[in-house]
Amino acid sequence: MKKKQDDSFKYALYVLGVAALVMAMVIFMRLSPAKVKHVNVEYLGASKQTAADRGFTDAEFIRRSGVVNLEMKRMKEWEESARDGIATTGFFRLDEIRMVSKQTISLVIAARQPLFTVRTAGKYVQLDQEGYVLRISDGFAQGDPILTSGIVLRYLTIGSPAQPEDNAKFEYAREVALAIMENGLSGVFKDISVKEQKEVVLNTYAGIPVTINLRYDALKSLDIAKAMLDSGINEGQIEVVGNYGYHIKDSDTTIWTRGM
Secondary structure, X not given: OHHHHHHHHHHHHHHHHHHHHHHHHHHHHHHOOOEOOEEXXXXXXXXXXXXXXXXXXXXXXXXXXXXXXXXXXXXXXXHHHHHHHHHOOOOEEEEEEEEEEOOEEEEEEEEOOEEEEEEEOOEEEEEEOXXXXXXXXXXXXXXXXXXXXXXXXXXXXXXXXXXXXXXXXXXXXXHHHHHHHHOOOOXXXXXXXXXXXOEEEEEEOOOOOEEEEXXXXXXXXXXXXXXXXXXXXXXXXXXXXXXXXXXXXXXXXEEEEEOO
């Protein structure tokens, strides 16, 4: 009888021990910070097909992001490093990170889009908004992003950021190209030429050159020039300074028009 009591006592202790261990594990799991265990990959626009064409898989994007096992609550701290990791692909960027559940996130991937074409060293280099080289060719074709001159780029490598000789001039070109693209002005302005002292000259499809200065707002200057072109100007040139647009006729007569 005593042996049975001893066995029952040992069994009860065993059950209590297991229960305590399970309880401890539950408490530990609840108190320990949630980590990224599952990662989905989503694609914007045609970026999924672009990724397939370039041989990039979901697993590759996840690997480069480096997000697995990172603490969910610290996402703001490691989000930038995840962006940098995706940027190493050269052709894609991380648009955002979406939290799906306690341990699951989605990486939203976008393909880099060409913003402008820089003519440099006899080549035509397509770049995106962040300055990544997307294509290098020997000629400029219809449908290529707006042509830009006056900038020198060095050490050109497809899939890597361009290295401009003059960072300020590069930024001026980017600013103007972005204003044209985002505001539907690509049917007005044909090409960009970056000069000294923040001066930019644009050829137009109307055949009237336009000079603006980036000491003033680029979009406002472009809008003033477009309004003047829409008014029927068909000869000479246009110069925009601040809120004023000047029509310089071939006869050297200057007419100024108050801007928008």
